[in-house]
Amino acid sequence: MLSSTRFRSWRISRRTLGTLAPFAKNVVNIVEVGARDGLQNEKGAIIPVETKVELINRLARAGVTNLEAGSFVSPKWVPQMGGTADVLKGIDHLPGVHYSVLIPNQRGLDDLFALLDGQPTITDEISIFTAATDAFNQANLNCTTAESLKKLVPVAQAAQDRGLRVRGYVSVVIACPYSGRVDYKRVREVAKELLDMGCYEVSLGDTVGKGRPHEVAEMLEEVKRDVRVEKLAGHFHDTYGTAVANVLTALEHGVRTIDSSVGGLGGCPYSPGATGNVATEDVLYALLGSKYRVAGSNGGTIGLEDIVDIGWWISEKLGRPSASRVVGRLHDCRYLHLHVALSEIRFILLVGRYPMFQKLVSKSYVYDPRPNYPLLITAKRYWIPDASYDNDALTLIFAHGTGFHKENWEPTIDDLQELLLRRGGVRVREIWSIDAPNHGDAAILNENTLSWGYENIFQWEEYARSIHSFLSGFGTGVDVDFKSRNLVGIVQHRRRRMLTVGYYPQIKFHSVIFCELMCMPREYTGPAGNMLSSGAEKRRDTWPSKEEAYKIMKSRGVWSTWDDRVLRLFIECGLRGLPTLDYPSKTVGVTLKCSRAQEAACYRDGTGSTRGYRLLGSFVRNVPTHLIYGAIDDYLPAAVKTDIIDNVVRGVENLASFSRVEGAGHLVNPRGLAQKIYDALNTPLGGIGAKL
Ligand SMILES: CC(C)(COP(=O)([O-])OP(=O)([O-])OC[C@H]1O[C@@H](n2cnc3c(N)ncnc32)[C@H](O)[C@@H]1OP(=O)([O-])[O-])[C@@H](O)C(=O)NCCC(=O)NCCSC(=O)C[C@@](C)(O)CC(=O)[O-]
Structure with missing residues (x-):
């Protein structure tokens, strides 16, 4: 529950603005x-x-x-x-x-x-x-x-x-x-x-x-x-x-x-x-x-x-x-x-969103792990009401990549759910998607705390620790015993560390699916991190409204290449209204939930990818691991992917499965990715007991 004093004072300042500013401005x-x-x-x-x-x-x-x-x-x-x-x-x-x-x-x-x-x-x-x-x-x-x-x-x-x-x-x-x-x-x-x-x-x-x-x-x-x-x-x-x-x-x-x-x-x-x-x-x-x-x-207004x-x-x-x-x-x-x-944006979004929510319902949660872990965690749960499951049914835990948010997975979840309903196979009991503590809704709740020591480098292990804390149950706000669940971690981009660190109590995973895994040797991480962090620092981060933001992003830069459903969710769930701590005097418009500074701080964590690279070999020997890459080698050089398969994993035969999503690069296409995740979930594992 949102109960901190910090949160309360923020609400009061918004309230003051809410009563005075509108009158003056029609x-x-x-x-x-x-x-x-x-x-x-x-x-x-x-x-x-x-x-x-x-x-x-x-x-x-x-x-x-x-x-x-x-x-x-x-x-x-x-x-x-x-x-x-x-x-x-x-x-x-x-x-x-x-x-x-x-x-x-x-x-x-x-x-x-x-x-x-x-x-x-x-x-x-x-x-x-x-x-x-x-x-x-x-x-x-x-x-x-x-x-x-x-x-x-x-x-x-x-x-x-x-x-x-x-x-x-x-x-x-x-x-x-x-x-x-x-x-x-x-x-x-x-x-x-x-x-x-x-x-x-x-x-x-x-x-x-x-x-x-x-x-x-x-x-x-x-x-x-x-x-x-x-x-x-x-x-x-x-x-x-x-x-x-x-x-x-x-x-x-x-x-x-x-x-x-x-x-x-x-x-x-x-x-x-x-x-x-x-x-x-x-x-x-x-x-x-x-x-x-x-x-x-909602972009400074209410969505009609x-x-x-x-x-x-x-x-x-x-x-x-x-x-x-x-x-x-x-x-x-x-x-x-x-x-x-x-509003073309919202119209298409709703049409696009419906297939999924015919069956799945969702609810957002705030999980407070303090004092075990200092940052609040926000998560979203998707499930089919009134369905019954045996103990083997899977609980999927999604973790997103840098610069995104938990809802970023919804198009993939939507398509995956459609496949599960249409084609059967494994039973999925529940799906959870969790924000990194400086991304999505969590970034708003943690805004003050993040400005005290996390502003230069945000080690991605913080995400690992927060998810571990969430799954271990030492907190309040989510009443699910994940330790009794048959968990599958589905991890995007550079999140390998998240599930590998040996926090206690250990959480058992049935299997882990890495999507476009960003583990790489040291010679690649430095230049890539510098490029990404300086790009994040310079990028535009305020817009007059969500509608304007959509129009601008749709027409330029890397955003214009995204799957439209992902871009629309980014607008809906990755942006927030002003003012913020970074922009205290801007009262109109929207900005990023994961601020430029926090995104750059994530990219400066060069060691996370390198450590992931070092540990991946032992990881796959202990946990059934599926690896999915985009077929287009855009962000991640082909040489790195080959090195991972040949030298780190020592051959695809050591993986639970390996696949590439056709027509997709680093920001893989959700439909293709859902198909590969569906295939991975339905791959027999051959009895490896997984413990993270
Ligand atoms: C105000 C009372 C309670 C007085 O009702 P009363 O009978 O004069 O009060 P009472 O003090 O004699 O108590 C009678 C019983 O109600 C209980 N009681 C007493 N107060 C409460 C309470 N707060 N919550 C729960 N229980 C209460 C009290 O404990 C007692 O229970 P009993 O001993 O018989 O078991 C009663 O008249 C009432 O509840 N009226 C409801 C009116 C209402 O909700 N109307 C709709 C909202 S107004 C509206 O819609 C208009 C608006 C705002 O939208 C604007 C517009 O459109 O114009």
């Missing part, structure tokens, strides 16, 4: 309320915690940085919110994302505090709520507006004393289902009282969804007489189809934060007849190409196609069509492979 904040306001209103069976967790994780990965994760209300009143504590415990807490919870009263806050006692960073924000009419409050909170405000004062105070930020809601700001037309003056007074309690922002809710744009305008102008508009958010339900128009009206009147709900989920259980919130997809779509830019962590996909997915889970207008159009278009002139 940047719109989205508060995604689907998992709370949306799901709370679902009739029928209780939605499982896992579904809520997946929904929230997907939204955060799509770039949403403010989302409501649930509420601590009475489960008798709102049964769907019953498992909120488990939801908070289950989600991946991504850096820079606020996972807020709705709190009705002191009892709800006490329940949250009990949770925070055990996990202090599980949330940093609560929302409190009341309404502009007594009638609505009586139905929703069992008290009048004045009574509810009185009860909320100590709640807001206690939350702030605990370091939480507090957001306020005023419901029924246009019309009340019980008492009709609302007095906007009362909306102004209630909003002001919430701000006086310390709310950093008040969201004005057209709970019934009857509001028309001119009414929204009038209501806002009234509220603005007492409240600065940057303190206001708009929350519109779409019962009468006016929600998008109301959003645009609110923006024109200076509001810069909009609550919305993926798939248009939801409604308030105490607002009879009201439908869901304005769909997040519909807001994103409406603002495309306008003077407004939506803030988010990701949200479309999530809206489709959650609607399927709930067994009904999405309420979003946009989702039906874009989702169908994607599946018909029509060209949608929105």
Whole structure:
């Protein structure tokens, strides 16, 4: 779990930027309320915690940085919110994302505090709520507006004393289902009282969804007489189809934060007849190409196609069509492979990604091995739900090459999974892919630590140690006993050392597959390392957005030669939003997760490849070893490959298998590589017992 103080302070600085910068720059904040306001209103069976967790994780990965994760209300009143504590415990807490919870009263806050006692960073924000009419409050909170405000004062105070930020809601700001037309003056007074309690922002809710744009305008102008508009958010339900128009009206009147709900989920259980919130997809779509830019962590925004996909997915889970207008159009278009002139990048990525995830599901983890190992580890697990396996089924452990990240393997995993499903053979129980500690998501979590002693040379053995630590189980965050698994290590490029060092306790491997192994004698490592490290230091590492980065990389340099799926994953998972420690004053755009300095530091570790070269001979005698090279000798000279086979391994007969991927060089083609990995996994091993 992401629980360090270092991490917390980073979140706070992002939060400050998030609230101030967007207002000044026509940047719109989205508060995604689907998992709370949306799901709370679902009739029928209780939605499982896992579904809520997946929904929230997907939204955060799509770039949403403010989302409501649930509420601590009475489960008798709102049964769907019953498992909120488990939801908070289950989600991946991504850096820079606020996972807020709705709190009705002191009892709800006490329940949250009990949770925070055990996990202090599980949330940093609560929302409190009341309404502009007594009638609505009586139905929703069992008290009048004045009574509810009185009860909320100590709640807001206690939350702030605990370091939480507090957001306020005023419901029924246009019309009340019980008492009709609302007095906007009362909306102004209630909003002001919430701000006086310390709310950093008040969201004005057209709970019934009857509001028309001119009414929204009038209501806002009234509220603005007492409240600065940057303190206001708009929350519109779409019962009468006016929600998008109301959003645009609110923006024109200076509001810069909009609550919305993926798939248009939801409604308030105490607002009879009201439908869901304005769909997040519909807001994103409406603002495309306008003077407004939506803030988010996915290349500085929220990925529309990701949200479309999530809206489709959650609607399927709930067994009904999405309420979003946009989702039906874009989702169908994607599946018909029509060209949608929105974001070509994300569109193709999703189409390309689907074959794999028909069967495999995935989850990201943060593993904390401290104090046994100083750096946090991030890993992703892929598996088929509900499948059963015997003890022989394999668990594949993927390790990536320098400059990449754990998701880099996904096209290969995708193609491998397809082969396993289509052609059978060995049974694969689970696949894990692990970031090097200065790459991928781990690089963000370890950003500060990496600047204290790892900045000049990052020995690749650190990756070895981190994986050993991960597999040995002396840490928290991943509850799998890898020692009982039938492990296969699949290692890209120069990672041979990773599995060979003799750390204790020893981890048994069924076999190891080296792909384009970068072990070489000393005369090659120096020049290659110098060339690579100076290249890494000089390379461009900031771009205005992920879309721009893709366009630039696609058109030049080594990037343009990559398999397109790999390049798109590099954009999606290898880049991060600014600012960073290296660029503290750049607030817009994206940069590399594995910074230039850290990549160069890896290349300066010249001895890793040489030691790997020396130890490879004894390694293959002890561990069934498959070796796969690209057929094109681009990075790795043909002479080195020949030397490895003839002199180090002493003939291919000492390997479990040897193959070359046709048409591939150092950055091998994923499909060809998947075929070779499939073949290697299905090669009988002849009974060598492997121990690393
Ligand atoms: C506020 C209460 C609890 C008062 O309900 P009450 O009956 O007046 O309170 P009580 O203090 O008499 O307690 C009654 C029972 O509830 C329990 N209880 C009391 N508090 C809690 C709590 N926090 N968590 C869990 N249990 C609680 C309490 O322990 C007791 O249990 P019992 O002894 O009968 O077994 C109730 O009215 C309630 O939960 N209402 C829920 C309202 C709600 O969640 N509405 C939807 C959210 S608001 C919304 O959607 C609008 C918004 C924000 O999106 C904006 C917009 O669209 O306008």
